[in-house]
Amino acid sequence: MERTLVLVKPDGVQRGLIGEAISRFERRGLRLVAAKFIKVGNELAESHYAEHKGKGFYDGLIAYITSAPVMAMVWEGPNAVAAVRQTVGSTKPVESAPGTIRHDFALEVGRNLIHASDKPETGEREVALWFKKDELVDWARAVDAWVFEK
Numbered sequence: 001m002e003r004t005l006v007l008v009k010p011d012g013v014q015r016g017l018i019g020e021a022i023s024r025f026e027r028r029g030l031r032l033v034a035a036k037f038i039k040v041g042n043e044l045a046e047s048h049y050a051e052h053k054g055k056g057f058y059d060g061l062i063a064y065i066t067s068a069p070v071m072a073m074v075w076e077g078p079n080a081v082a083a084v085r086q087t088v089g090s091t092k093p094v095e096s097a098p099g100t101i102r103h104d105f106a107l108e109v110g111r112n113l114i115h116a117s118d119k120p121e122t123g124e125r126e127v128a129l130w131f132k133k134d135e136l137v138d139w140a141r142a143v144d145a146w147v148f149e150k
């Protein structure tokens, strides 16, 4: 089953949107695999956003993600990466479709509330970066057969 890393970023936590985000992923049918509420240090922030090093917004991005606690989660399901990105919306909130989290609750790219892995390979890398193997819960739901075709 495909897995993706989701972070409710510091602005989402401060604005009381952890429950809103979890609720949307649950209603979509995705299955929660792991969750932890943590204050992110510089080392983890820099590894997580390594692809953006050198860009103009990089320093601000590291300051943003380390500024307050985040809710880190792993969700799984068929096409979990694409499904979560769709529910989250485009990077720029004003380009996000109505009904997405970033559209419904955000205005600025530097305060866009949620991180979600962008490709299945990124999902694998990010899940391994943020969670130890024994923090990932392997479980089944009674409803799985009504959400997952196979």
Ligand code: IDP
Pocket (backbone or CB within 6 Å): 052, 057, 061, 090, 091, 109, 110, 111, 112, 114, 115, 116, 118
């Ligand atoms: P994503 O979060 O939708 O995958 P990325 O392009 O990977 O978007 O950028 C990572 C994060 O960096 C964004 O979610 C946003 O918080 C921040 N960011 C991206 N572009 C800008 C920018 O132009 N100004 C400020 N922050 C930005």
Ligand code: MG
Pocket (backbone or CB within 6 Å): 118
């Ligand atoms: Mg990205």
